[in-house]
Amino acid sequence: MPAPKNTKAVTHPESLKEELPANAPEKHPVNQGLGAEEKVRLYRQMVRIRHFEQRSIRVYQQGKIGGFLHLYVGQEAVAAGTISVLGPDDHVITGYRDHGHALMVGMGMNECMAELTGKLTGCSKGKGGSMHYFAPDKNFWGGHGIVGGQAPLGSGIAYALKYAGKKGCCLCYMGDGAVNQGAVHEAFNLASLWDLPVIFIIENNGYSMGTSQARSSALAGSLAQRAEGYGMAWELVNGHDLYAVRAATADAVRRAHEENKPTVMEIFTYRYFGHSMADPDKTYRQKDEIKEYREKRDPIILWEKQLLQEGVLTKEVAEQINAEAQAEADAAAKFADDSPFPGVETITQDIYWEEDNRGAETSGRGTIVFG
Numbered sequence: 001m002p003a004p005k006n007t008k009a010v011t012h013p014e015s016l017k018e019e020l021p022a023n024a025p026e027k028h029p030v031n032q033g034l035g036a037e038e039k040v041r042l043y044r045q046m047v048r049i050r051h052f053e054q055r056s057i058r059v060y061q062q063g064k065i066g067g068f069l070h071l072y073v074g075q076e077a078v079a080a081g082t083i084s085v086l087g088p089d090d091h092v093i094t095g096y097r098d099h100g101h102a103l104m105v106g107m108g109m110n111e112c113m114a115e116l117t118g119k120l121t122g123c124s125k126g127k128g129g130s131m132h133y134f135a136p137d138k139n140f141w142g143g144h145g146i147v148g149g150q151a152p153l154g155s156g157i158a159y160a161l162k163y164a165g166k167k168g169c170c171l172c173y174m175g176d177g178a179v180n181q182g183a184v185h186e187a188f189n190l191a192s193l194w195d196l197p198v199i200f201i202i203e204n205n206g207y208s209m210g211t212s213q214a215r216s217s218a219l220a221g222s223l224a225q226r227a228e229g230y231g232m233a234w235e236l237v238n239g240h241d242l243y244a245v246r247a248a249t250a251d252a253v254r255r256a257h258e259e260n261k262p263t264v265m266e267i268f269t270y271r272y273f274g275h276s277m278a279d280p281d282k283t284y285r286q287k288d289e290i291k292e293y294r295e296k297r298d299p300i301i302l303w304e305k306q307l308l309q310e311g312v313l314t315k316e317v318a319e320q321i322n323a324e325a326q327a328e329a330d331a332a333a334k335f336a337d338d339s340p341f342p343g344v345e346t347i348t349q350d351i352y353w354e355e356d357n358r359g360a361e362t363s364g365r366g367t368i369v370f371g
């Protein structure tokens with residue numbers, strides 16, 4: 001059967017040009033307060049994500065990664081912009097396209113690369129792979145393979161924060177396809193009903209695997225607008241503009257911290273590679289569309305231009321940051337190569353907490369997490 005025509009797919013980039021409000025996000029207090037060093041740090045963080053991803057492609061091609069590999073290239077400003085405004089009691093949970101978030105919360109390239117290759121030194125001891133990065137010590141709760149499955153968990157984390165009396169929130173990321181899952185709507189409902197400090201972030205990259213948003217989602221205006229049905233605040237955000245992402249996130253975090261209210265943010269972004277490395281990406285979108293994003297809307301190029309213009313970055317420093325990130329990713333690939341696989345005796349470990357901690361008190365474990 002021939003691949004269905006995908007003529008409506010380009011409505012996604014068009015919506016960016018025409019519909020997003022130009023509200024001078026660079027003037028938002030969260031951006032006005034950014035020093036030169038922090039701006040360059042954000043650049044470095046996005047560049048590190050990109051080099052990590054590009055290096056992981058080679059590792060995959062060398063046959064060292066079993067299972068899926070979902071790349072974040074093109075979406076870097078979403079993780080960088082949102083996570084960079086968080087405080088110590090704010091938490092993060094996401095789906096399987098999780099490498100960018102993991103590096104942003106402070107996980108190291110070594111533990112992430114080793115996890116991709118199933119090594120014992122990986123963040124999940126080599127048992128989770130690409131889709132299951134975890135770092136509870138960094139308030140990072142995965143890494144989930146079931147589309148939309150993280151939405152009820154994100155609401156649960158927000159519930160726990162409120163219950164524990166913390167002034168914190170949970171950023172709960174999902175794709176544009178995930179918003180059609182029943183579990184997401186159950187999570188929306190309870191988040192609003194119980195006034196939970198959760199921020200649902202739809203990373204709208206225009207596609208769910210090989211299906212464009214136009215072919216999969218019924219909507220009045222936008223995916224985020226569905227929040228209206230639940231009485232929740234919502235916002236559309238240009239995901240190629242770091243200032244815009246930070247400004248919108250800061251508003252949502254304030255709403256969560258001060259009012260215990262949820263928000264739905266729909267951030268328009270784009271992935272340059274296929275859904276996963278198993279997706280040859282030849283049938284459902286035009287090469288020109290990818291080219292246009294790479295050339296005109298690349299979040300890293302745009303941020304670099306911005307910083308050059310502001311005089312806080314030079315071409316030489318940008319090149320040095322790129323070279324360092326590449327070297328760091330190379331070193332991580334070597335670290336993964338040199339690390340051992342988990343032994344067969346570990347196969348029954350880390351399945352159930354209670355099994356690994358027999359006799360230990362299981363009630364009140366939330367206090368360990370949030371205490």
Ligand SMILES: Cc1ncc(C[n+]2csc(CCOP(=O)(O)OP(=O)(O)O)c2C)c(N)n1
Nearest residue numbers: 097145146147175176177178205207208209
């Ligand atoms: C419940 C469930 N249904 C189907 C799948 C298979 N699947 C994996 S990713 C995906 C597409 C999701 O797309 P989107 O939510 O837009 O996220 P993106 O991959 O673009 O980040 C599907 C259908 C799954 N993992 N879980």
Ligand SMILES: [Mg+2]
Nearest residue numbers: 175176207208
């Ligand atoms: Mg998508």
